[in-house]
Amino acid sequence: MPTARFNPLVKTLAAPPIPEVQAWKHDYDGRLGPLIDLSQAVPGYPPHPDMLRWLGESASSPSMAGYGEIEGEPELRAAYANWVSDIYAAEVKPANIHVTSGCNQAFMATMMAIAGPGDTVLLTNPCYFNHETTLAMSGVKVGYVDSHAQDGFLPTPEAVEAMINDGVRALAVVTPNNPTGATYPAGLLRELFELCRARGLWLIIDETYRDFLPLDSGSPHGLFAVPGWQDNLIGLYSFSKSFCIPGHRVGAVTAGEAVVTQIAKVMDNLQICPPRPPQAALAKAIPALGDWRRANVLEITARTEALSEVMADAPGWEIAALGAYFAFVRHPFASLSAHDAAHKLAREAGVITIPGSFFGNGLERYLRVAFANADVTTIRQLSARFASTG
Template structure:
């Protein structure tokens, strides 16, 4: 037989890289399964179990035979629960036609990009950013435009820098507050300033609120509509149950926004995955409408861990870590050790640092380069205090073995 021509892949995937956070977390779990004493601080998911009343709702759905196709955009009861949750948290009003339930918040973001962007359209993404924002934009033919922020300013958005980045092809800006990876929370003044820029230039604001109820400043959830409700016709909210209710594997997210955009995103979903999992939708319904004390307990635990890990990180020589105000990540600047050595091993960047920590200290973490800032390393504190204590002791010892020039 003649030699077959090599398989040609689509150009859109030739430069597409796997999610580094998922890749590292999978490697960490594999090592632990092999019996390696590993402190996994890479995970982007709560270490708590899904609350019992939510699991029971899923079991009941199975027993009741709720295992068939549902409407593409989600069951009506869940849409109403989302509407009620958004009304309670943000004092905003939506109709069912403005809600789309998806297979996780990531799919909601993907649907939005596919429905909104034409090739060459630009989306402003503040740096540091969640690892999947740029690929989601690029897969829709869009172009990420990166808005730099400064750690010493709490990773806040400079309105003048934002204004300067807006061009004739700019279509949208993505906000994530509380942030992955920094844990920063945008102030009302910052949100109002972004709203003014968005209104002046007709930008769509994509507000990723997935960590909105995991915040440590005592304030209720806030997003751009909290300060600029008149911008509702240009704002799309993205949220889900994964982080708030420890339901990462259930894969239920949702979006709320202008009806035309939601309908377009629903068409995208209808021709890709169709409806989200029927059983998981019933579990999400129980999460949103059931008792909320579980959220308060998890947030209190995260706050205690936040206090511990930031104190320990900032006590290490050469390390600085801005205090996170939400989510469950510490974004620590370890760049003082770039150029350091451990024997023949050189630490030239954040990837080399995380490889060193995995090999020599058995700590799984995520390099800052994956989030757009190579100076940093992200440590998740979605682990119990004993694990964090052991990990920080290992980190201190590993950094102590490095020789800085």
């Protein structure tokens, strides 16, 4: 009898990496104290009490039980458009916003709208693995732009241009970066934008961790104020980290109205509409919780400083890039792969990290540390934990 078959584009993908490293928890015997999980990027503090109250109120409202608009709740689209306009000193309209169920879905819906089987999308190496697998399962080819440690794991415009050919539809970057934490300077983003515009490509900027830039850093870039930005720029965002609601799955796309129209076609098949209760809560939270979000940035900054101090005193360990939620750390185990080094750290020191090799090629000496998960006191324990691995 013939055997039913799987889609080979999905079957050939590696299993999701987070569950694999989470399983390493069971290999640690607790000898150095409680496990320190620095793997998946999750807020290390709870949502604001008002956010929880608004979520409860909206979830219990009969008006939220029905279908909503495909592009998102009008109140949230307006609130987010106003926020984006303030951040980037630009005029962004609600019609430029499409709400999604998380930023991974924002990326997938965007890519389905702009690229198809056989097309190529450029990612950096290292890259966020869910971007890579999203493209692979869609039959879209991936071109990798190498980003080197000596350049702060940022791509050069020359390296990007060298990868562009007739089949390339877009360049996708993440800033602050996942996995490295590196933040793209506004000047570099402008160069990449102009390059993409000159070559007829989309520039996709995933700014999931935008809200954790230092408070005095100013606007991340000025691209939304450039006349005609709608023709080749698409911004992606996640509400998960800033509002501590990753389980509620809300993200957003900022794009030209023509792009929003195409994404709506995709979203009608993916989900029909994003979850409505958290959208209603976020529409209130965006204008109301600014002070709370700024206080959280200060807390993340303190965690950044604590990790820098710890790593400076850890023989053989080195921070290669750092920012927002992540550090890309060079480990001292020259004879071990990144996978084995991460497993060793989990097993012997009770510290869970992600192997650098999960994010691309040539990264066997690196581990991704999601330091924002842990408070300053916990981060300071890493000195002893690292020392215990020899």
